[in-house]
Amino acid sequence: MTKQQLFEQITQKNSYLCVGLDTDIKKIPSHLLKEKDPIFEFNRQIIDATAQFAVAYKPNIAFYEALGAKGWESLQKTIEYIPEECFTIADAKRGDIGNTSSLYARTFFDKSSSGLDFDSVTVAPYMGSDSVIPFLEFEGKWVILLALTSNDGGDDFQQLLVNSEESEIKNLYQQVILTSQKWADSERMMYVVGATKADKLLKIREIAPEHFLLVPGIGAQGGSLEEVSKYGMNKQCGLLVNSSRAIIYASSGDDFAKVAAQEAQLVQEEMAKYLQMYL
Numbered sequence: 261m262t263k264q265q266l267f268e269q270i271t272q273k274n275s276y277l278c279v280g281l282d283t284d285i286k287k288i289p290s291h292l293l294k295e296k297d298p299i300f301e302f303n304r305q306i307i308d309a310t311a312q313f314a315v316a317y318k319p320n321i322a323f324y325e326a327l328g329a330k331g332w333e334s335l336q337k338t339i340e341y342i343p344e345e346c347f348t349i350a351d352a353k354r355g356d357i358g359n360t361s362s363l364y365a366r367t368f369f370d371k372s373s374s375g376l377d378f379d380s381v382t383v384a385p386y387m388g389s390d391s392v393i394p395f396l397e398f399e400g401k402w403v404i405l406l407a408l409t410s411n412d413g414g415d416d417f418q419q420l421l422v423n424s425e426e427s428e429i430k431n432l433y434q435q436v437i438l439t440s441q442k443w444a445d446s447e448r449m450m451y452v453v454g455a456t457k458a459d460k461l462l463k464i465r466e467i468a469p470e471h472f473l474l475v476p477g478i479g480a481q482g483g484s485l486e487e488v489s490k491y492g493m494n495k496q497c498g499l500l501v502n503s504s505r506a507i508i509y510a511s512s513g514d515d516f517a518k519v520a521a522q523e524a525q526l527v528q529e530e531m532a533k534y535l536q537m538y539l
Protein backbone atom coordinates (compact mmCIF):
# COMPACT_ATOMS: atom_id res chain seq x y z
CA MET A 261 0.00 0.00 0.00
CA THR A 262 1.32 3.46 -0.88
CA LYS A 263 1.35 6.47 1.41
CA GLN A 264 -1.30 8.12 -0.75
CA GLN A 265 -3.56 5.03 -0.55
CA LEU A 266 -3.16 5.01 3.22
CA PHE A 267 -4.11 8.68 3.41
CA GLU A 268 -7.16 8.00 1.21
CA GLN A 269 -8.27 5.27 3.63
CA ILE A 270 -7.87 7.68 6.52
CA THR A 271 -10.02 10.33 4.86
CA GLN A 272 -12.65 7.78 3.78
CA LYS A 273 -13.02 6.24 7.23
CA ASN A 274 -12.31 9.45 9.12
CA SER A 275 -9.99 7.37 11.26
CA TYR A 276 -6.33 6.69 11.87
CA LEU A 277 -7.00 3.82 14.25
CA CYS A 278 -4.85 0.71 14.19
CA VAL A 279 -6.38 -2.18 16.11
CA GLY A 280 -3.74 -4.30 17.81
CA LEU A 281 -4.36 -8.03 17.57
CA ASP A 282 -2.47 -9.04 20.73
CA THR A 283 -4.54 -12.17 20.94
CA ASP A 284 -3.75 -14.14 24.08
CA ILE A 285 -5.24 -17.62 24.38
CA LYS A 286 -5.48 -17.01 28.15
CA LYS A 287 -7.56 -13.86 27.70
CA ILE A 288 -10.05 -14.69 24.98
CA PRO A 289 -13.63 -15.53 26.02
CA SER A 290 -13.86 -19.13 27.21
CA HIS A 291 -16.71 -20.04 24.85
CA LEU A 292 -14.24 -19.69 21.92
CA LEU A 293 -11.95 -22.39 23.26
CA LYS A 294 -14.17 -25.09 21.78
CA GLU A 295 -13.47 -23.73 18.27
CA LYS A 296 -10.93 -25.53 16.06
CA ASP A 297 -8.79 -22.36 15.91
CA PRO A 298 -9.84 -20.12 18.84
CA ILE A 299 -7.24 -17.43 18.09
CA PHE A 300 -8.37 -17.01 14.50
CA GLU A 301 -12.04 -17.13 15.50
CA PHE A 302 -11.45 -14.33 18.03
CA ASN A 303 -9.54 -12.26 15.44
CA ARG A 304 -12.17 -12.89 12.77
CA GLN A 305 -14.94 -11.55 14.97
CA ILE A 306 -12.84 -8.57 16.14
CA ILE A 307 -11.97 -7.69 12.53
CA ASP A 308 -15.60 -8.00 11.38
CA ALA A 309 -16.70 -5.76 14.25
CA THR A 310 -14.01 -3.07 13.93
CA ALA A 311 -13.11 -2.84 10.23
CA GLN A 312 -15.44 0.11 9.57
CA PHE A 313 -13.60 2.12 12.28
CA ALA A 314 -9.99 1.06 11.64
CA VAL A 315 -7.49 1.67 8.84
CA ALA A 316 -4.84 -0.75 10.08
CA TYR A 317 -4.36 -3.97 12.04
CA LYS A 318 -1.24 -4.87 14.00
CA PRO A 319 -0.85 -8.46 15.13
CA ASN A 320 1.93 -8.59 17.71
CA ILE A 321 3.93 -11.60 16.51
CA ALA A 322 4.91 -12.70 20.04
CA PHE A 323 1.32 -13.77 20.75
CA TYR A 324 1.38 -16.12 17.75
CA GLU A 325 4.96 -17.40 17.96
CA ALA A 326 4.35 -18.45 21.56
CA LEU A 327 1.88 -21.06 20.27
CA GLY A 328 4.31 -22.66 17.81
CA ALA A 329 3.11 -23.98 14.46
CA LYS A 330 -0.56 -23.53 15.41
CA GLY A 331 0.07 -19.87 16.19
CA TRP A 332 1.66 -19.27 12.79
CA GLU A 333 -1.34 -20.89 11.15
CA SER A 334 -3.72 -18.59 13.06
CA LEU A 335 -1.57 -15.60 12.06
CA GLN A 336 -1.62 -16.56 8.40
CA LYS A 337 -5.41 -16.99 8.40
CA THR A 338 -5.78 -13.65 10.20
CA ILE A 339 -3.67 -11.77 7.66
CA GLU A 340 -5.60 -13.29 4.79
CA TYR A 341 -8.87 -12.29 6.48
CA ILE A 342 -8.04 -8.61 7.04
CA PRO A 343 -9.85 -6.51 4.41
CA GLU A 344 -7.69 -5.52 1.44
CA GLU A 345 -8.05 -1.79 2.12
CA CYS A 346 -6.53 -2.04 5.62
CA PHE A 347 -2.80 -1.59 6.24
CA THR A 348 -1.17 -4.54 7.99
CA ILE A 349 1.72 -4.35 10.46
CA ALA A 350 3.77 -7.31 11.67
CA ASP A 351 4.85 -6.04 15.08
CA ALA A 352 7.90 -8.28 15.27
CA LYS A 353 10.68 -5.81 16.19
CA ARG A 354 13.26 -7.69 14.09
CA GLY A 355 16.74 -6.77 12.82
CA ASP A 356 20.03 -8.72 12.60
CA ILE A 357 23.11 -9.00 10.40
CA GLY A 358 22.20 -8.60 6.73
CA ASN A 359 21.69 -12.19 5.61
CA THR A 360 19.55 -12.93 8.67
CA SER A 361 17.49 -9.77 8.22
CA SER A 362 16.85 -10.87 4.61
CA LEU A 363 15.22 -14.03 5.95
CA TYR A 364 13.18 -12.06 8.50
CA ALA A 365 12.01 -9.90 5.61
CA ARG A 366 11.02 -12.99 3.61
CA THR A 367 9.10 -14.26 6.62
CA PHE A 368 6.78 -11.27 6.68
CA PHE A 369 6.78 -10.10 3.05
CA ASP A 370 7.21 -13.10 0.76
CA LYS A 371 3.96 -15.02 0.62
CA SER A 372 5.43 -17.71 -1.65
CA SER A 373 8.01 -18.50 1.03
CA SER A 374 6.19 -18.15 4.37
CA GLY A 375 2.52 -17.71 3.49
CA LEU A 376 2.56 -14.22 5.03
CA ASP A 377 2.11 -10.98 3.09
CA PHE A 378 2.20 -8.03 5.49
CA ASP A 379 2.44 -4.43 4.29
CA SER A 380 5.03 -3.58 6.95
CA VAL A 381 7.18 -4.87 9.78
CA THR A 382 8.55 -3.18 12.88
CA VAL A 383 12.34 -3.21 13.00
CA ALA A 384 14.78 -2.41 15.82
CA PRO A 385 17.48 0.05 14.64
CA TYR A 386 20.23 -0.91 17.09
CA MET A 387 22.26 -2.94 14.55
CA GLY A 388 22.24 -0.14 11.98
CA SER A 389 21.92 0.21 8.21
CA ASP A 390 22.79 -3.31 7.03
CA SER A 391 20.26 -4.77 9.46
CA VAL A 392 17.44 -2.56 8.16
CA ILE A 393 18.10 -2.25 4.41
CA PRO A 394 17.26 -5.94 3.61
CA PHE A 395 13.65 -5.21 4.63
CA LEU A 396 13.55 -2.33 2.12
CA GLU A 397 14.53 -4.62 -0.73
CA PHE A 398 10.91 -5.81 -0.93
CA GLU A 399 9.19 -3.38 -3.26
CA GLY A 400 6.12 -1.68 -1.89
CA LYS A 401 6.72 -2.89 1.67
CA TRP A 402 7.33 -0.63 4.64
CA VAL A 403 9.80 -0.59 7.52
CA ILE A 404 8.51 0.83 10.80
CA LEU A 405 11.61 1.68 12.81
CA LEU A 406 11.53 1.84 16.61
CA ALA A 407 12.44 5.42 17.54
CA LEU A 408 10.93 6.53 20.86
CA THR A 409 9.05 3.64 22.42
CA SER A 410 6.15 3.91 24.85
CA ASN A 411 7.70 1.99 27.77
CA ASP A 412 9.58 3.62 30.67
CA GLY A 413 12.70 1.57 29.96
CA GLY A 414 12.92 3.16 26.51
CA ASP A 415 14.55 6.11 28.27
CA ASP A 416 17.52 3.94 29.33
CA PHE A 417 18.99 4.43 25.84
CA GLN A 418 16.68 6.35 23.53
CA GLN A 419 16.98 9.73 25.26
CA LEU A 420 20.76 9.57 25.77
CA LEU A 421 22.66 12.42 24.16
CA VAL A 422 24.87 11.50 21.22
CA ASN A 423 27.51 13.63 19.59
CA SER A 424 27.73 12.74 15.90
CA GLU A 425 30.28 14.39 13.63
CA GLU A 426 27.79 15.82 11.20
CA SER A 427 25.29 17.48 13.52
CA GLU A 428 24.83 19.07 16.90
CA ILE A 429 24.24 16.95 20.00
CA LYS A 430 20.98 15.02 19.77
CA ASN A 431 19.02 12.39 21.64
CA LEU A 432 19.69 8.90 20.32
CA TYR A 433 16.10 8.50 19.07
CA GLN A 434 16.47 11.73 17.06
CA GLN A 435 19.70 10.44 15.54
CA VAL A 436 17.91 7.19 14.60
CA ILE A 437 15.28 9.22 12.75
CA LEU A 438 17.86 11.42 10.99
CA THR A 439 20.30 8.69 9.97
CA SER A 440 17.59 6.29 8.77
CA GLN A 441 16.27 8.93 6.36
CA LYS A 442 19.35 8.12 4.24
CA TRP A 443 18.03 4.55 3.79
CA ALA A 444 14.46 5.29 2.69
CA ASP A 445 12.09 8.22 2.44
CA SER A 446 8.64 8.71 3.89
CA GLU A 447 7.09 6.51 1.19
CA ARG A 448 8.70 3.39 2.69
CA MET A 449 9.64 4.21 6.28
CA MET A 450 7.62 5.02 9.38
CA TYR A 451 8.71 5.50 12.98
CA VAL A 452 7.34 4.13 16.24
CA VAL A 453 6.71 6.91 18.76
CA GLY A 454 4.89 6.06 21.98
CA ALA A 455 1.75 8.01 22.88
CA THR A 456 3.19 8.20 26.39
CA LYS A 457 5.94 10.46 24.97
CA ALA A 458 3.62 12.85 23.12
CA ASP A 459 5.52 15.87 24.47
CA LYS A 460 8.37 14.95 22.09
CA LEU A 461 6.20 14.97 18.97
CA LEU A 462 6.74 18.63 18.06
CA LYS A 463 10.51 18.07 17.98
CA ILE A 464 10.04 14.85 16.01
CA ARG A 465 7.92 16.69 13.43
CA GLU A 466 10.80 19.17 12.96
CA ILE A 467 13.08 16.35 11.80
CA ALA A 468 10.46 14.07 10.19
CA PRO A 469 7.70 16.34 8.91
CA GLU A 470 6.44 13.99 6.17
CA HIS A 471 6.66 10.55 7.77
CA PHE A 472 3.86 8.45 9.14
CA LEU A 473 4.30 7.60 12.81
CA LEU A 474 2.98 4.40 14.37
CA VAL A 475 1.86 5.47 17.83
CA PRO A 476 1.12 2.74 20.39
CA GLY A 477 0.27 3.60 23.99
CA ILE A 478 -3.24 5.04 24.11
CA GLY A 479 -5.84 2.96 25.99
CA ALA A 480 -4.21 0.49 28.39
CA GLN A 481 -0.94 2.48 28.65
CA GLY A 482 -2.74 5.77 29.31
CA GLY A 483 -1.33 7.98 26.52
CA SER A 484 -3.43 10.90 25.32
CA LEU A 485 -4.97 10.67 21.85
CA GLU A 486 -5.64 14.39 21.98
CA GLU A 487 -1.99 15.30 22.61
CA VAL A 488 -0.74 12.83 20.00
CA SER A 489 -3.10 14.30 17.42
CA LYS A 490 -2.42 17.92 18.31
CA TYR A 491 1.38 17.63 18.21
CA GLY A 492 1.85 14.76 15.75
CA MET A 493 -0.57 15.27 12.87
CA ASN A 494 0.80 16.48 9.53
CA LYS A 495 -0.92 17.43 6.28
CA GLN A 496 -1.47 13.77 5.32
CA CYS A 497 -2.47 12.90 8.89
CA GLY A 498 0.84 11.07 9.34
CA LEU A 499 -0.44 9.04 12.28
CA LEU A 500 -1.51 5.46 12.85
CA VAL A 501 -2.55 5.28 16.49
CA ASN A 502 -2.69 1.76 17.91
CA SER A 503 -4.89 0.42 20.65
CA SER A 504 -4.82 -3.28 21.50
CA ARG A 505 -6.06 -4.39 24.95
CA ALA A 506 -8.50 -1.51 25.48
CA ILE A 507 -10.39 -2.60 22.36
CA ILE A 508 -10.01 -6.34 21.98
CA TYR A 509 -10.48 -7.16 25.69
CA ALA A 510 -13.08 -4.49 26.46
CA SER A 511 -15.42 -7.38 27.34
CA SER A 512 -14.56 -10.96 28.16
CA GLY A 513 -18.11 -12.16 27.63
CA ASP A 514 -20.09 -13.44 24.65
CA ASP A 515 -20.53 -9.81 23.59
CA PHE A 516 -16.76 -9.20 23.20
CA ALA A 517 -16.94 -8.29 19.50
CA LYS A 518 -19.87 -5.93 19.98
CA VAL A 519 -18.13 -4.15 22.86
CA ALA A 520 -14.86 -4.01 20.88
CA ALA A 521 -16.79 -2.30 18.08
CA GLN A 522 -18.20 0.25 20.53
CA GLU A 523 -14.71 1.02 21.89
CA ALA A 524 -13.27 1.30 18.37
CA GLN A 525 -16.11 3.60 17.38
CA LEU A 526 -15.44 5.88 20.38
CA VAL A 527 -11.79 6.21 19.36
CA GLN A 528 -12.77 6.75 15.71
CA GLU A 529 -15.22 9.50 16.62
CA GLU A 530 -12.56 11.28 18.64
CA MET A 531 -10.16 10.91 15.70
CA ALA A 532 -12.74 12.37 13.29
CA LYS A 533 -12.85 15.45 15.51
CA TYR A 534 -9.06 15.84 15.46
CA LEU A 535 -8.90 15.30 11.68
CA GLN A 536 -11.26 18.22 11.32
CA MET A 537 -9.27 20.37 13.77
CA TYR A 538 -5.66 19.66 12.80
CA LEU A 539 -5.52 18.33 9.20
Ligand SMILES: O=c1ccn([C@@H]2O[C@H](COP(=O)(O)O)[C@@H](O)[C@H]2O)c(=O)[nH]1
Pocket residue numbers: 280282320351408409410411452453454476477478479480481502503504505506
Ligand atom coordinates in the same frame (compact mmCIF):
# COMPACT_ATOMS: atom_id res chain seq x y z
O1 LIG B 1 6.82 1.43 21.87
C1 LIG B 1 6.04 0.49 21.70
C2 LIG B 1 6.15 -0.36 20.63
C3 LIG B 1 5.22 -1.34 20.49
N1 LIG B 1 4.21 -1.51 21.37
C4 LIG B 1 3.22 -2.57 21.12
O2 LIG B 1 1.94 -1.96 20.86
C5 LIG B 1 0.92 -2.70 21.50
C6 LIG B 1 0.28 -1.86 22.58
O3 LIG B 1 -0.74 -2.59 23.22
P1 LIG B 1 -1.81 -1.92 24.26
O4 LIG B 1 -2.57 -3.08 24.75
O5 LIG B 1 -2.65 -0.96 23.45
O6 LIG B 1 -1.01 -1.24 25.30
C7 LIG B 1 1.58 -3.98 22.01
O7 LIG B 1 1.54 -4.94 20.99
C8 LIG B 1 3.01 -3.55 22.24
O8 LIG B 1 3.93 -4.60 22.15
C9 LIG B 1 4.11 -0.66 22.43
O9 LIG B 1 3.21 -0.76 23.28
N2 LIG B 1 5.04 0.33 22.57
